[in-house]
Amino acid sequence: MFQRKVGELAKRPHLVAADASVTQAAAVMAREGVSCLAAVTGAKVVGFLTERDLVRHLDVDLEPHTPIREFLSRPTGAIARDLPVSEAVKLMLERRVRHLAVVDFGGSLLGLVTDKELVDALAVDFMVESVTCRQLMRPDTAALPPDRPVREALALMRLRNVGCILVVADGRPAGIFSERDATARIMGRPERLAEPLSGHMSAPVVAVPADALVYKVILFMRQKGVRRVAVIEADGTLSGILTQQDILAYARRLD
Template sequence: MFKRRVGELAKRPLIVPADATVTQAADLMVRADVSCLAAVTGAKVVGFVTERELVRRLDVDLDPASPVRETLSRTVGGGILKDLSANEAIKTMLERKERHLPVIDVGGSLIGVVTDKELVDALAVDFMVENVDCRAVMRPEPICLPPEAPVQAALDRMREAGVGSVLAVTDGKAAGIFTERDALRAIMGQPERLADPVSAYMSRPVVSVPAEAMVYKVILYMRQKGVRRLAVTEADGRLAGVLTQPDILLYARRMG
């Protein structure tokens, strides 16, 4: 995988007019199950709007009627060259603490976008060779809250920790998970819901795997389930940790 070039992995992003509202952009992300959109003026891509950027501002200063162009997180000019190795792309993604990188040609034209999902999917063979289990890769102390905690508290914790989800835990077991996607779906344009309990909007049941599961199988399982994070459990069902796509990339970076 590390010999592959990002140009092989990049995909064309969905587009949204730069003058569309952030609510329209959020609706498109939720419906299309994507976390990044390319904002366009005419036929020109002027930047990108991400799920994380919207959620970080959701409860602070984000006007649901504001145009997308006011929330662009980066421009095409910050992209990586299509001939960059996947290994270097992982390094860049981790250093920038981003989940999406525009991929450009030598002339600066946009080829597509590579996300942590494409990089993780391409890592399955490498992890099969390494024979690594989830316990070696997971984060053993995920961000957790009781299901009755308010949504506002969940957003605060996500922002402080720079993560995309919190686990709702009862008696040491994961009862649900509240993600950036859940936040966009439920809270955009409805700030009164910030006081509601996380349990009202969290996803359940939580997709989980045993701590001894091989990571290469888990990567395939994540692809099958269409999820970016999993709860990792002990044999008795208690929460052992959380495994996310950035965790897999961080471990792969050490392997490389």
Template sequence: MFKRRVGELAKRPHIVPADATVTQAADLMVRADVSCLAAVTGARVVGFLTERELVRHLDVDLDPSTPIREILSRTTGGIAKHLGVDEAIKLMLERRERHLPVVDVGGSLVGLVTDKELVDALAVDFMVESVDCRALMRTNPVCLTPEQSVRMALDRMRDTNAGCVLVTEAGKAVGIFTERDALRAIMGRPERLLDPVSAHMSGPVVCVPVDAMVYKVILYMRQKGVRRLAVTETDGRLAGLISQQDILLYARRMG
């Protein structure tokens, strides 16, 4: 792997008070287009709140006025800013996290590195390897039909630890329902859990052909601002799904 350090990739986290409500935090995530917030008390970071943690609570009677300090993640520890990308990928996969806090020699928070930054750093590696989507896509993504409910979508996402469900008709992807869609549509509106998933899905689905080279897929994800893509056969039928986590898993094997 081409050697880069996580200190070069880390981004300043978005900050939210630990006594902010889950609704306020969800609004900030959607507006800022981020999937993790650093929660602070005064000037001290006391934990992190991820999009996934919020979504996992949406259909279990989460009170919109709940302070986020009650569901914060206490991270398993920061990583040094001089750590290489390959080592950061290994840690991220071992911890089953999508965000790693990066700290300096004194232990102060420098920023966050996410799966997005790590994947972006791998484009050159995948160009050298000449890998296409077939090598790493998931061929059995979670799929629902348009009339199935939002609650069912959230249940399937939680049961499979997935960040999205694809909505399909006649073997083709017609929409995608992601964690971001769930926050935008459902937070504070529990009655929408009974809606058909098609009412709140995003569409059309961003797709790539099954023979697309992964380095081009990485660049396309960056261009479109998405974390996952549907993979299609030449006739448009769904072949699978490729996410940033899938790219990291394959990169770990390459390393």
């Protein structure tokens, strides 16, 4: 496996005050296009807040003015900047997370590395592997028709422990409703929970052929700025979904 170090990939996290409201934090995530924030009290990082932390509570017990400190993941289990990418992949999969805190040699927070950065770093590895999306994708896609309410999509995401729902009409992907869509469009607007997915999904879906080579898809995902793609057959019908975590899981087996 290509032996870059995570310190080369880590990015400084976006900061938010630990006493900020969940609505304020969601607005920062949407504006900056990030899925994780570092919460601070003064100059000290006291925890991390992810889109998933918010979305798992969005339709259950999340009040718009609740301070984010109630939903923080504590800054434990940080990794050293000289850890090889292959080891970071292993840890991310074992911990079932999409973000790892990276510290410098003095133990101070250097930044965050996400599944996206790790997948981008592995593109070269996949160039020597004739692996197609069909071999990596998940065929048991979490999907709903476009007329189903947002509340149902959030419940299914929580049940399946996934970051998105594919919206499917006549067997073809018509849109996608992701954690990013939920934080940007539903947070602070509880009346939208009863509205149909068609009004809040992202469309059109970024889709790739089932027999496309994975390394080309990684580059395509990077170009489009997405974390998952719908996988379709030649006739346009849905075959499955391919996510960053699916790619990392396969890369782990190659190591």
